[in-house]
Amino acid sequence: xxxxxxxxxxxxxxxxxxxxxxxxxxxxxxxxxxxxxxxxxxxxxxxxxxxxxxxxxxxxxxxxxxxxxxxxxxxxxxxxxxxxxxxxxxxxxxxxxxxxxxxxxxxxxxxxxxxxxxxxxxxxxxxxxxxxxxxxxxxxxxxxxxxxxxxxxxxxxxxxxxxxxxxxxxxxxxxxxxxxxxxxxxxxxxxxxxxxxxxxxxxxxxxxxxxxxxxxxxxxxxxxxxxxxxxxxxxxxxxxxxxxxxxxxxxxxxxxxxxxxxxxxxxxxxxxxxx
Amino acid sequence: xxxxxxxxxxxxxxxxxxxxxxxxxxxxxxxxxxxxxxxxxxxxxxxxxxxxxxxxxxxxxxxxxxxxxxxxxxxxxxxxxxxxxxxxxxxxxxxxxxxxxxxxxxxxxxxxxxxxxxxxxxxxxxxxxxxxxxxxxxxxxxxxxxxxxxxxxxxxxxxxxxxxxxxxxxxxxxxxxxxxxxxxx
Numbered sequence: 234x235x236x237x238x239x240x241x242x243x244x245x246x247x248x249x250x251x252x253x254x255x256x257x258x259x260x261x262x263x264x265x266x267x268x269x270x271x272x273x274x275x276x277x278x279x280x281x282x283x284x285x286x287x288x289x290x291x292x293x294x295x296x297x298x299x300x301x302x303x304x305x306x307x308x309x310x311x312x313x314x315x316x317x318x319x320x321x322x323x324x325x326x327x328x329x330x331x332x333x334x335x336x337x338x339x340x341x342x343x344x345x346x347x348x349x350x351x352x353x354x355x356x357x358x359x360x361x362x363x364x365x366x367x368x369x370x371x372x373x374x375x376x377x378x379x380x381x382x383x384x385x386x387x388x389x390x391x392x393x394x395x396x397x398x399x400x401x402x403x404x405x406x407x408x409x410x411x412x413x414x415x416x417x418x419x420x421x422x423x424x425x426x427x428x429x430x431x432x433x434x435x436x437x438x439x440x441x442x443x444x445x446x447x448x449x450x451x452x453x454x455x456x457x458x459x460x461x462x463x464x465x466x467x468x469x470x471x472x473x474x475x476x477x478x479x480x481x482x483x484x485x486x487x488x489x490x491x492x493x494x495x496x497x498x499x500x501x502x503x504x505x506x507x508x
Numbered sequence: 509x510x511x512x513x514x515x516x517x518x519x520x521x522x523x524x525x526x527x528x529x530x531x532x533x534x535x536x537x538x539x540x541x542x543x544x545x546x547x548x549x550x551x552x553x554x555x556x557x558x559x560x561x562x563x564x565x566x567x568x569x570x571x572x573x574x575x576x577x578x579x580x581x582x583x584x585x586x587x588x589x590x591x592x593x594x595x596x597x598x599x600x601x602x603x604x605x606x607x608x609x610x611x612x613x614x615x616x617x618x619x620x621x622x623x624x625x626x627x628x629x630x631x632x633x634x635x636x637x638x639x640x641x642x643x644x645x646x647x648x649x650x651x652x653x654x655x656x657x658x659x660x661x662x663x664x665x666x667x668x669x670x671x672x673x674x675x676x677x678x679x680x681x682x683x684x685x686x687x688x689x690x691x692x693x
Binding site for chain 2: 241337338339340342346349350388389390403404407408410411415419
């Protein structure tokens with residue numbers, strides 16, 4: 234069986250339904266387990282901690298009394314930005330354009346990759362990232378006791394002094410690709426997968442899929458009224474103003490959509506649409 | 509004058525020589541360079557057999573999910589070289605019993621691989637070996653990365669270190685994507 238057109242047509246995206254999310258943290262746990270996150274003595278030590286997916290707690294008011302207190306948890310990982318092509322340049326995410334060592338790159342499926350062995354540890358990308366999604370390995374990853382024997386063999390453990398980040402579990406995609414080839418399916422676009430966080434979500438709040446496919450659940454959710462992205466209200470401006478802002482600012486154009494119908498959350502995160 | 513200089517340097521030369529000897533022995537132990545000597549293997553004579561007929565996958569096969577099995581186990585060897593077989597035969601296609609397998613279990617792998625990819629390379633033999641041109645020719649063969657292993661008569665290394673450039677050369681020439689995430693995670 235020969236496939237003439239083996240170009241990747243998919244563009245992976247994610248939608249996180251904050252109305253369904255209970256903040257249980259199963260996604261964070263599954264992510265840590267899947268990606269061989271090291272164990273530190275004190276996980277509340279934020280600069281030292283290494284985690285791809287963090288639950289960001291959002292409350293309406295710090296001084297609010299009982300009936301008015303509202304809380305939401307945003308699972309915040311790398312938003313796999315696309316960037317915008319201002320001034321005729323190639324559209325690059327903020328982190329890719331600053332990397333001096335081509336350690337980070339946008340794949341054919343739109344996933345921003347990060348190769349730790351190529352990283353020189355300058356942390357430009359960590360500074361450039363608008364979402365603080367990149368973490369720096371300040372210390373050598375350490376695993377207690379026999380924990381090291383239970384690590385995921387498909388994810389390499391990054392060394393000290395390199396940046397690591399979420400890659401939408403692209404090793405699962407590679408594994409599924411191998412399985413498909415072993416079965417005789419040679420079409421690269423037939424391979425679908427589910428990242429660890431989406432598979433672990435007990436309420437089905439995290440939906441993962443192909444944004445280029447108009448019939449997929451993710452592209453329907455991305456077009457719905459509840460969908461917002463963490464781009465600080467540029468998305469909701471009128472078209473001409475949006476274009477001007479996109480030219481002026483480094484517009485990340487992320488591929489992770491958050492779905493919320495709660496007015497206070499939109500106000501808090503400055504998502505003005507529909508409020 | 510010259511003689512005293514030589515006397516002065518002799519301990520340094522001796523020390524360096526001994527140190528280099530120890531370190532090269534240590535490296536050889538670490539790399540298990542002499543592992544091939546434990547069980548001699550002749551690729552060339554095996555490739556000419558009727559049961560193998562030039563097909564590497566008879567011994568270096570795949571798992572069901574496409575994972576490459578790599579070096580075969582002694583159990584695979586003894587499936588032909590039966591532990592209760594004949595010791596001598598005139599027909600080269602009749603596998604003989606090899607007494608050297610008696611000290612090994614079926615799950616042992618007494619050889620060492622020269623070809624090892626780093627941990628962060630996600631490389632699938634199945635995908636690369638399945639790729640075909642439009643006229644049905646295979647894009648890659650075993651020899652294009654591993655060298656002429658089929659004609660080797662011992663376990664020596666016949667091809668040096670394989671760098672990423674060699675992968676990328678083939679990918680560029682065959683119009684396959686060269687993005688980082690294709691192989692790295």
